[in-house]
Amino acid sequence: MNKIKNFLNKRLGFMTMLIAFLWIKTVIAYYIDFSLGASDILQHLIMIINPIATAVILLSLALYINRARISYIVMGIIYLLETVLLYSNILYYREFSDFISFNTIMGVSKVSKGLGTSAMTSASPHDFIYWIDFIVIALLFAFHFIKIDKRPLRKLTAAATTVLGIMLFSFNLMLSESNRPQLLGRTFDRAYIVKYLGFNSFLAYDSIKTAQNNQVRSSAVGTDMDNVLQYTSQNYAKPNPVYFGKAKGKNIIIIHLESFQQFLINMKVNGQEVTPFLNSLYSDKNTMSFDNFYHEVGQGKTSDAETMLETGLFGTSEGSFFQSLGGDNTLQAAPAILSQKEGYTSAVFHGNVGSFWNRDNVYKNMGYNYFFDESYYNKTDNSNTGYGMKDKIMLSESVKYLEQLQQPFYAKYITVTNHYPFELADEDNDGFAKPNTNAETVNNYFLTAHYLDNSIKEFFNYLKDSGLYDNSMIVLYGDHYGISNDKNPDLAPLLGYNADDWNDFNNSQLQRVPFMIHMKGLKGGINHTYGGEIDVLPTIMHLAGVNTRDYIQVGTDLLSKDHKQIVAFRNKTFVTNKYTVLKGTDGKPEVYENKTGELMDLDTNPKLKEQVEKWQQEVNEKLKISDVTNNKNLLRFYTPTGFTPVDPKNYSYQNEIQQLIDTRSKLGLKSTSVYSKNGNQSTTPLYNTDAPEIGNDRTNIDSWENILKEDAKN
Ligand code: GP9
Ligand code: MN
Numbered sequence: 153m154n155k156i157k158n159f160l161n162k163r164l165g166f167m168t169m170l171i172a173f174l175w176i177k178t179v180i181a182y183y184i185d186f187s188l189g190a191s192d193i194l195q196h197l198i199m200i201i202n203p204i205a206t207a208v209i210l211l212s213l214a215l216y217i218n219r220a221r222i223s224y225i226v227m228g229i230i231y232l233l234e235t236v237l238l239y240s241n242i243l244y245y246r247e248f249s250d251f252i253s254f255n256t257i258m259g260v261s262k263v264s265k266g267l268g269t270s271a272m273t274s275a276s277p278h279d280f281i282y283w284i285d286f287i288v289i290a291l292l293f294a295f296h297f298i299k300i301d302k303r304p305l306r307k308l309t310a311a312a313t314t315v316l317g318i319m320l321f322s323f324n325l326m327l328s329e330s331n332r333p334q335l336l337g338r339t340f341d342r343a344y345i346v347k348y349l350g351f352n353s354f355l356a357y358d359s360i361k362t363a364q365n366n367q368v369r370s371s372a373v374g375t376d377m378d379n380v381l382q383y384t385s386q387n388y389a390k391p392n393p394v395y396f397g398k399a400k401g402k403n404i405i406i407i408h409l410e411s412f413q414q415f416l417i418n419m420k421v422n423g424q425e426v427t428p429f430l431n432s433l434y435s436d437k438n439t440m441s442f443d444n445f446y447h448e449v450g451q452g453k454t455s456d457a458e459t460m461l462e463t464g465l466f467g468t469s470e471g472s473f474f475q476s477l478g479g480d481n482t483l484q485a486a487p488a489i490l491s492q493k494e495g496y497t498s499a500v501f502h503g504n505v506g507s508f509w510n511r512d513n514v515y516k517n518m519g520y521n522y523f524f525d526e527s528y529y530n531k532t533d534n535s536n537t538g539y540g541m542k543d544k545i546m547l548s549e550s551v552k553y554l555e556q557l558q559q560p561f562y563a564k565y566i567t568v569t570n571h572y573p574f575e576l577a578d579e580d581n582d583g584f585a586k587p588n589t590n591a592e593t594v595n596n597y598f599l600t601a602h603y604l605d606n607s608i609k610e611f612f613n614y615l616k617d618s619g620l621y622d623n624s625m626i627v628l629y630g631d632h633y634g635i636s637n638d639k640n641p642d643l644a645p646l647l648g649y650n651a652d653d654w655n656d657f658n659n660s661q662l663q664r665v666p667f668m669i670h671m672k673g674l675k676g677g678i679n680h681t682y683g684g685e686i687d688v689l690p691t692i693m694h695l696a697g698v699n700t701r702d703y704i705q706v707g708t709d710l711l712s713k714d715h716k717q718i719v720a721f722r723n724k725t726f727v728t729n730k731y732t733v734l735k736g737t738d739g740k741p742e743v744y745e746n747k748t749g750e751l752m753d754l755d756t757n758p759k760l761k762e763q764v765e766k767w768q769q770e771v772n773e774k775l776k777i778s779d780v781t782n783n784k785n786l787l788r789f790y791t792p793t794g795f796t797p798v799d800p801k802n803y804s805y806q807n808e809i810q811q812l813i814d815t816r817s818k819l820g821l822k823s824t825s826v827y828s829k830n831g832n833q834s835t836t837p838l839y840n841t842d843a844p845e846i847g848n849d850r851t852n853i854d855s856w857e858n859i860l861k862e863d864a865k866n
Pocket of ligand 1: 453454504539540566568571
């Protein structure tokens with residue numbers, strides 16, 4: 153006892169006690185109040201140790217102060233601030249499932265209200281554990297168990313403590329990077345930074361990023377917008393009268409096919425079609441299918457695909473637009489445009505946590521009315537694989553919400569099972585035999601793609617059985633590659649190529665992804681037009697009968713006669729309908745002819761050389777206009793006529809069941825939801841899935857009636 157007392161009576165001893173308290177509290181909070189999703193032992197270990205390093209660094213600052221009393225007071229203040237930060241994060245998380253950022257503290261966060269009084273209402277009885285230590289410390293002082301150590305501390309000891317903290321932090325960072333490469337370089341989710349590095353590091357990281365963004369934004373000048381407007385008006389491609397407004401007033405259902413590449417379409421493995429349902433859809437007379445459609449994502453992958461689809465602008469040149477800017481920028485996105493112009497209700501369905509890719513914030517800026525993330529679907533022990541809920545479960549469980557949406561609706565489904573590393577449990581395979589290449593990743597890709605195909609088939613059956621099919625336009629697209637370039641040589645033999653001859657041109661050919669627009673009565677066919685994800689928004693808008701002239705979108709309607717067939721990639725390489733232009737190692741353009749794959753010699757072909765240079769300028773200009781608009785947040789200076797800027801504070805994804813109920817009861821007989829139109833009867837029994845987790849027992853699909861009962865109980 154005396155030993156402890158002696159230790160605590162030293163300045164370093166007292167500091168160690170504070171660090172220990174803070175550490176214990178934070179770890180308790182990690183496990184009780186946050187869901188940080190630690191999935192392996194190393195992640196648990198990192199999560200358990202991560203509060204220590206920054207606590208040592210911060211508290212060590214007080215050691216540099218000579219006057220003992222002041223040093224203790226400063227230590228106390230730092231300790232108090234750390235506890236306030238922890239506890240505010242707890243309250244904030246309960247309300248928003250998110251962490252406190254620099255902008256939240258400054259009260260300028262556009263998306264989530266600052267720390268209002270409402271946060272206090274989410275206090276919970278067990279919260280006393282986060283404050284009881286203050287009483288303990290006060291008592292220790294009151295009973296003179298601890299006294300202030302008056303002796304001066306050597307500066308060297310203070311410095312050594314700080315250095316120790318920095319070393320601990322480096323160790324923490326190293327472990328984290330080994331478990332999650334590019335943790336800070338390619339941020340997916342704020343929860344990841346907290347899980348690996350803790351609240352202090354997240355706040356520091358976020359503050360630096362915010363300061364950088366603000367600097368670029370504040371450099372915006374009026375002429376920046378002039379250039380953008382000039383570009384978009386020149387670039388505008390007028391709608392094709394054959395298609396304009398063909399889907400007016402119809403529901404629009406977007407199906408985001410995770411990691412789905414075009415080569416899968418009509419492909420056979422061991423004599424069996426990989427994706428029989430999507431193949432049939434691809435050739436359906438009511439499907440407009442594009443076979444020269446490319447993904448154009450950068451490091452933001454799925455989120456970049458979403459950025460292009462919703463905003464008509466590219467993702468950022470590095471990282472993810474959703475993460476860096478999407479939460480605060482002014483956006484003029486599809487959900488808001490469709491809502492304001494055509495009275496659409498909008499919703500996203502996705503089987504992963506809402507904070508992934510910062511979706512829970514970005515969607516509010518886009519004007520999404522609803523976001524049904526993982527927490528809205530029933531979980532079972534094996535309902536999830538790597539990045540979230542299995543598609544069959546998510547899709548079947550989603551319809552209880554879908555049927556409540558007021559029509560017309562704009563609903564986006566983001567699938568996830570066909571995501572690297574392509575895990576599929578045996579019971580989820582209907583007997584499909586995977587290929588036998590040297591790369592297990594490649595083999596498994598076909599399994600999950602086949603599973604995805606099955607999932608979509610089940611969903612389509614429901615659409616037909618519920619009648620939704622008749623008044624909906626269904627848009628399907630692959631977001632990006634699933635097989636990365638380094639694995640393509642393993643894939644080559646399956647595609648009829650020799651792995652040894654595989655080259656960059658072949659890689660770029662594989663960046664094609666499906667893009668299909670399916671609607672009863674639509675004049676379909678296989679369309680060979682070259683285009684990419686950036687062109688989807690104007691295409692869909694025109695089909696929905698919305699004029700896009702006034703919007704800042706850099707793609708063009710693929711069905712328009714004015715559409716230019718130059719597909720720009722995020723790294724400034726591009727494809728036209730005749731050539732693929734890549735960059736050689738020397739930085740010079742490497743030009744291949746699409747038809748033959750032949751590498752062109754530009755020196756003997758000056759005309760082509762000149763043409764390539766012109767195309768390159770166009771590509772650079774397109775990306776530049778998009779980047780300037782995003783990086784400088786220019787849309788805050790420009791509001792298209794007839795458009796009202798979105799106020800993200802009007803959106804909340806917390807009590808969506810209640811929101812659906814309120815909307816329905818407010819509208820009464822005017823409610824246009826499938827549920828209302830069906831005489832207030834749920835259509836969920838119409839959903840058939842062979843997902844073993846749900847089985848044939850229909851009662852396992854949570855019906856709307858069950859939800860209401862559950863909701864009433866809470
Ligand atoms: C996760 C999912 C995957 O929610 O959308 O994103 P990705 O890794 O493909 O960018
Ligand atoms: Mn993806």
